[in-house]
Amino acid sequence: MVNTGYKQKLYFGDEDNYGTIVPVDQPIGLVQSVSPTESNNLMKIRTLGGTRDFSNIVAGKFEVSGTFDYYLQGGAFLRQAIGEDTGTTDTVDSGPRNPASGNYLHVMGSAASPLADNFPSFTLDFTDYEGPNDPGNFRRTYNGCRVNTLSISGTVDEPVSVTCDWMAMGVTVSTTDNAAVTEYTQDPYVFYQGAVYSTTGTIDSSTVIDEDSVICEVNSFDFSVNNNLEATWYICGTTSTDQTLRGLKGLIPKGREYDASLNLHFKDSKMYQRFLGSDTATTSQGTLTKYQVVIDFVRQGTIGTPATGDDWMRIVMEDCAFDDMNITGAPEDIVNESIGVFVRSAKIYVSDDDADYTS
Numbered sequence: 001m002v003n004t005g006y007k008q009k010l011y012f013g014d015e016d017n018y019g020t021i022v023p024v025d026q027p028i029g030l031v032q033s034v035s036p037t038e039s040n041n042l043m044k045i046r047t048l049g050g051t052r053d054f055s056n057i058v059a060g061k062f063e064v065s066g067t068f069d070y071y072l073q074g075g076a077f078l079r080q081a082i083g084e085d086t087g088t089t090d091t092v093d094s095g096p097r098n099p100a101s102g103n104y105l106h107v108m109g110s111a112a113s114p115l116a117d118n119f120p121s122f123t124l125d126f127t128d129y130e131g132p133n134d135p136g137n138f139r140r141t142y143n144g145c146r147v148n149t150l151s152i153s154g155t156v157d158e159p160v161s162v163t164c165d166w167m168a169m170g171v172t173v174s175t176t177d178n179a180a181v182t183e184y185t186q187d188p189y190v191f192y193q194g195a196v197y198s199t200t201g202t203i204d205s206s207t208v209i210d211e212d213s214v215i216c217e218v219n220s221f222d223f224s225v226n227n228n229l230e231a232t233w234y235i236c237g238t239t240s241t242d243q244t245l246r247g248l249k250g251l252i253p254k255g256r257e258y259d260a261s262l263n264l265h266f267k268d269s270k271m272y273q274r275f276l277g278s279d280t281a282t283t284s285q286g287t288l289t290k291y292q293v294v295i296d297f298v299r300q301g302t303i304g305t306p307a308t309g310d311d312w313m314r315i316v317m318e319d320c321a322f323d324d325m326n327i328t329g330a331p332e333d334i335v336n337e338s339i340g341v342f343v344r345s346a347k348i349y350v351s352d353d354d355a356d357y358t359s
Contacts, residue, residue: 019144029070036066075350099306127178144169258343319344
């Protein structure tokens with residue numbers, strides 16, 4: 001029968017070894033759309049002495065990529081895009097701190113980004129579910145998945161949303177039932193729980209930011225990380241049981257890039273002067289002052305005072321310069337200010353009751 005999205009499920013599981021399929025045991029969030037694409041990259045061949053039609057059609061590289069969008073309820077999947085460390089040791093991807101009873105602080109975005117062999121990867125499970133043991137079930141399990149780009153966006157009257165572009169090593173198809181995964185119970189983060197700051201001070205998970213650093217009248221923001229993944233294939237085919245003959249053999253994260261933007265109603269010249277180079281600039285400067293741009297979302301608790309029940313997220317964009325500025329004007333319109341932000345590095349802090357983002 002024709003299926004609908006209400007019968008589809010999308011879950012993931014953290015892989016211990018790249019490409020090795022694991023049971024999916026984690027929710028992503030309130031998924032709004034998913035679009036996987038598989039390609040045979042067919043090689044179409046003509047030959048001398050043949051006809052005007054192709055002589056041969058040969059299978060090429062088998063490629064898998066896709067996108068999905070979801071409303072942000074929890075931070076576990078964010079780790080797949082940026083890695084996690086303790087924030088207190090040199091160990092990369094080693095799990096959260098435990099600052100209060102039942103409360104865990106996840107620090108994501110270590111400057112010592114995990115190397116290719118250790119960068120997070122996941123198994124993604126996408127099921128069209130007809131019913132228990134129904135032969136009409138269509139379950140696709142993608143192994144060796146890695147995040148190429150991930151964007152976190154917020155705007156007025158919308159929950160905070162995440163868009164993920166991913167690539168995978170391969171896919172396995174079955175008619176088994178979808179995985180039994182416990183969904184998040186929290187509502188997604190929403191615009192009125194947020195605050196945006198810009199400051200020259202050092203910011204971490206415990207910093208209380210003064211009100212003078214608030215950027216007011218913000219209507220929307222966008223923050224993204226790009227891992228610049230490069231897929232590899234080899235003439236030898238495969239020597240691993242996790243790989244298929246035509247599927248990719250590796251996904252290498254190259255130089256990491258960040259991008260951000262802010263849209264707000266114009267209030268005063270402060271952000272324009274910072275764009276020119278400093279808080280007091282009246283014309284473009286030869287050296288640009290670098291700022292920390294911070295986006296907080298607090299569902300419960302207070303950032304800076306760890307306590308049981310804390311439930312918040314902080315995005316810290318470090319050493320930012322403002323790349324472009326657009327302040328508009330038109331009769332009957334509110335004056336809008338759009339700011340492009342160049343980000344040198346970033347960290348995402350999430351405080352919640354999840355002791356392990358890998359299971």
